[in-house]
């Protein structure tokens with residue numbers, strides 16, 4: 331059950347260019363949340379912006395009841411959020427949405443993250459690394475070297491990490507999805523989870539279709555209510571021979587690669 335709380339902020343520090351890590355004490359959320367779910371945050375007690383902003387649950391420290399969010403300054407809401415100090419409260423609602431499918435037999439877990447999309451994948455990696463019989467590979471793509479965030483945390487959790495940057499300043503030069511075919515073939519049963527820009531997710535979905543497997547993608551849609559009431563976050567999904575709208579905040583943000591209809 332989602333809760334609406336004022337969570338004490340324990341830490342809110344810059345970890346990269348315009349990128350912040352916030353830690354809040356929210357035991358009621360950490361007790362319930364699953365990898366891939368999100369929290370909906372009021373970034374200010376003033377009127378503007380009025381709407382909450384969604385952030386993936388980056389990491390949970392279940393025993394301590396703490397929750398970590400990794401976020402990038404994009405506009406007014408996230409700028410205000412970056413100004414919140416330790417000791418203040420964060421008004422948040424969560425956990426919300428449908429997270430990643432964790433019901434898997436031992437095999438290879440492949441996570442593909444683009445930019446801040448990686449924030450949705452660390453908790454998933456930590457979950458599978460804590461289980462027996464799973465090999466975890468993380469393919470993380472960024473625009474440039476200075477924006478590479480969290481790679482060592484994924485590695486410390488137990489994932490084999492491969493990096494790509496658009497300009498080649500770190501790791502492979504080009505889209506991280508270029509590396510999928512040669513990395514995946516011949517490794518036996520595998521599961522694909524991806525979060526990042528739409529173009530990347532679309533390529534992941536095409537790859538899954540080619541390989542005859544069903545992967546999972548987390549969609550980054552703008553949200554308003556976050557609870558299924560306003561329909562503002564609707565995306566198109568396949569339904570039998572036709573299609574229908576689905577609410578990213580309730581039926582998602584995680585969808586299977588076979589159900590999403592990619593626009594354009």
Ligand SMILES: Cc1cc2nc3c(=O)[nH]c(=O)nc-3n(C[C@H](O)[C@H](O)[C@H](O)COP(=O)(O)OP(=O)(O)OC[C@H]3O[C@@H](n4cnc5c(N)ncnc54)[C@H](O)[C@@H]3O)c2cc1C
Pocket residue numbers: 368379383384385386387399400401402403404405406407408409446449450549550551552553583
């Ligand atoms: C389920 C979910 C989980 C998310 N998790 C994270 C996370 O862990 N870390 C993180 O940094 N961000 C995450 N985001 C994106 C984050 O919610 C937005 O960056 C934030 O709402 C921007 O608020 P703002 O007021 O700063 O910017 P605004 O002033 O609202 O917008 C600034 C610019 O960013 C664009 N923008 C805003 N929201 C989105 C969006 N959702 N998708 C694409 N473009 C957008 C706007 O069109 C505009 O150009 C997530 C989004 C969703 C839907």
Ligand code: FES
Pocket residue numbers: 552553554555556557558559560561562563564577578579580
């Ligand atoms: S944001 Fe309102 S229905 Fe999803």
